[in-house]
Amino acid sequence: MTSQTIISVDAMSGDHGAAVAVPAVAAAAAAAPHLRFLLHGDAAVLEAELSRHPAARAACTVRPAERVIGMEEKPAQALRRGKGSSLWNAVEAVKAGEAAAAVSAGNTGALMAISRLLLRMIGGMERPALVAAWPTMRGASAVLDVGANVDCDARRLVEFAVMGAAYHRAALGSQRPTVGLLNVGSEDEKGHEEVREAHRRLKEARFGFDYHGFVEGTDISLGTVDVVVTDGFTGNVALKTAEGVAKFVGAELRAALTSTLLTKAGAVLASSGLKTMRSKLNPASGAPLLGLRGVVIKAHGGSDAPAFAAAVKLAADLAGKDFVDGLRRDLERLAPAVEEPSRDAVAGGAVERDERDQDSA
Amino acid sequence: MTSQTIISVDAMSGDHGAAVAVPAVAAAAAAAPHLRFLLHGDAAVLEAELSRHPAARAACTVRPAERVIGMEEKPAQALRRGKGSSLWNAVEAVKAGEAAAAVSAGNTGALMAISRLLLRMIGGMERPALVAAWPTMRGASAVLDVGANVDCDARRLVEFAVMGAAYHRAALGSQRPTVGLLNVGSEDEKGHEEVREAHRRLKEARFGFDYHGFVEGTDISLGTVDVVVTDGFTGNVALKTAEGVAKFVGAELRAALTSTLLTKAGAVLASSGLKTMRSKLNPASGAPLLGLRGVVIKAHGGSDAPAFAAAVKLAADLAGKDFVDGLRRDLERLAPAVEEPSRDAVAGGAVERDERDQDSA
Numbered sequence A, B: 001m002t003s004q005t006i007i008s009v010d011a012m013s014g015d016h017g018a019a020v021a022v023p024a025v026a027a028a029a030a031a032a033p034h035l036r037f038l039l040h041g042d043a044a045v046l047e048a049e050l051s052r053h054p055a056a057r058a059a060c061t062v063r064p065a066e067r068v069i070g071m072e073e074k075p076a077q078a079l080r081r082g083k084g085s086s087l088w089n090a091v092e093a094v095k096a097g098e099a100a101a102a103v104s105a106g107n108t109g110a111l112m113a114i115s116r117l118l119l120r121m122i123g124g125m126e127r128p129a130l131v132a133a134w135p136t137m138r139g140a141s142a143v144l145d146v147g148a149n150v151d152c153d154a155r156r157l158v159e160f161a162v163m164g165a166a167y168h169r170a171a172l173g174s175q176r177p178t179v180g181l182l183n184v185g186s187e188d189e190k191g192h193e194e195v196r197e198a199h200r201r202l203k204e205a206r207f208g209f210d211y212h213g214f215v216e217g218t219d220i221s222l223g224t225v226d227v228v229v230t231d232g233f234t235g236n237v238a239l240k241t242a243e244g245v246a247k248f249v250g251a252e253l254r255a256a257l258t259s260t261l262l263t264k265a266g267a268v269l270a271s272s273g274l275k276t277m278r279s280k281l282n283p284a285s286g287a288p289l290l291g292l293r294g295v296v297i298k299a300h301g302g303s304d305a306p307a308f309a310a311a312v313k314l315a316a317d318l319a320g321k322d323f324v325d326g327l328r329r330d331l332e333r334l335a336p337a338v339e340e341p342s343r344d345a346v347a348g349g350a351v352e353r354d355e356r357d358q359d360s361a
Helices: A018-031 A043-050 A075-081 A086-095 A108-119 A154-172 A193-204 A217-222 A232-257 A261-281 A305-319 A323-333 A343-360 B018-031 B043-050 B075-081 B086-095 B108-119 B154-172 B193-204 B217-222 B232-257 B261-281 B305-319 B323-333 B343-360
Strands: A005-010 A035-041 A060-064 A101-104 A129-136 A139-144 A178-182 A210-215 A227-229 A287-290 A295-298 B005-010 B035-041 B060-064 B101-104 B129-136 B139-144 B178-182 B210-215 B227-229 B287-290 B295-298
Touching (some): A005 A018, A005 A086, A043 A060, A075 A108, A101 A305, A129 A217, A139 A232, A154 A193, A154 A227, A154 A287, A154 A305, A154 A323, A178 A193, A193 A210, A217 A232, A232 A261, A305 A323, B005 B018, B005 B086, B005 B305, B018 B035, B018 B043, B035 B086, B043 B060, B075 B108, B086 B101, B086 B108, B086 B295, B108 B287, B108 B295, B129 B217, B129 B232, B154 B193, B154 B305, B154 B323, B178 B193, B178 B217, B178 B232, B217 B232, B232 B261, B295 B305
Parallel strands (some): A005 A101, A035 A060, A101 A295, A139 A227, B005 B101, B101 B295, B139 B227, B178 B210
Antiparallel strands (some): A129 A139, A129 A287, A287 A295, B129 B139
């Protein structure tokens, strides 16, 4: 019993809601018997889904939540009106110490805002970073930020390096990750001021990873480094561009392989190989929100059950590994670089304080 | 004779030099009998290569050039010491009115600096933009800037929209192109200040294209718009990321298709289809340097003869279409937005003036 790990699951959000979340939890429970689950959502819906997975029933506690945050709601709206929703409650259970990690396939902006409000950031951080586990020629690399922080100064990029290395160590298995900074060339004078300054700081500092220097877009899929650091604008574009290219290649491949009777026959014979490739191109793991004082995993909104189950497994992996405390120690070693909180952080802090007051009232 | 078009070719640069450039010119000459060529480079080397292509000999004039600019030379070095090189002379022939367009597979930074010095930019522009012809589900889209302008303000992004639309019209065949601005989401408030401001300006202005609004990374390969506008940092990362993904998919595909005897047999049967796909993924055309007062095409450094020949064809297409004058008129209509030249433009202008003085001395 002492080795139980409790995962808090927003079981109603995402494109498929409970129809995906509950079977995913059942699969995760079967694979890892030490896991227990808090399922947040409409009790009747969840009980109905759970009745189809009797083996998992005992591992699950249903926590009624009165509403679901829509995929289109703005973060500010979600903060104002999200209390009592399945997403809010899933994160709140981590804050209350009832669960070791939270998982949601819901609205990314809402999950980020609510997690930041309830769990708060590790000192010096402003907003969580989103990391992608990117399939490469050599395995998988962590790429961050892929969307949360559009404007990044040098300090933020250095923080991403530290967080990405910690994530790669905990989730992707390296002992001493190599880290590269995404740029348009490899020479010191390439790129804009922020990347050049971050490059100088990373070259001088001694962290628990090896700084490789600048890398370029091609290096991501080649797996040149374990961790690719970039601002949230560039990272988001790179990730979505890669998704688009993979879709395009898939469509071309289907067209090419079914253009003649001969290639069609070939495609049938080759299909098991093609299936292997597709599964590698669609890595099913969720993405942690890095920099929070707690483990929160964002599953893709369109996740199917295996993808959502992988996000649950990632939550359990990070929850069991002293991940947040380690990250906190690493980031606090960067503390001398902290001069003063930016205006955004101050404003965010004020909102957080207001909200926390309401919360505890 | 009146319909002759003369193309000036740097026949020594790139990874393969004359061994690729001369066969490429021969192929282009065979396909388009109205083309004539100035081949710049080592006369003995070029004559030896030409002796293997007797049918093309009459279309070519060899122009001796004493040196070749190395692929690793810095632009400033190339400006100082590049005079008399094959690259320099190729561009100078356009300036002198001897040729309608120049093509080089040489050092991009050197080609850009020398073109800017000799041909000068269209009023208000600072540096040429590099555009990629990106294969999509619906044909090919123009993506720019893919590397020349790392820091871009809103005005620059609007200029890219105008230039990209002109290029798509001239080279990729649309009458009234659709233009999208690359961002991390589609709502007005997404992204950093520069893209939001460019978005406002593009929504209000009336150009010879349809402004679609923000697009995301996935939209590039889907072909959602004909022209994708972004800063040179993001565009370069996106392009190289796509190249990396395509390489990765190719490697995975080879591995997947040759993993068992059955899939291997399938791969053999499917190979013609796969070859079609690969050729579509490696569009062979060169990239024009947009914004110059003349047509300059950058062929990929690693171009093979068909790729270099496609760059020559692109040069001929743009040279024959009133492309530069049209672009100039379009950009001059943006002129009211021009307030004052930035410091970079002033400094660049000074260098250009110095160099022009030396040049004419």
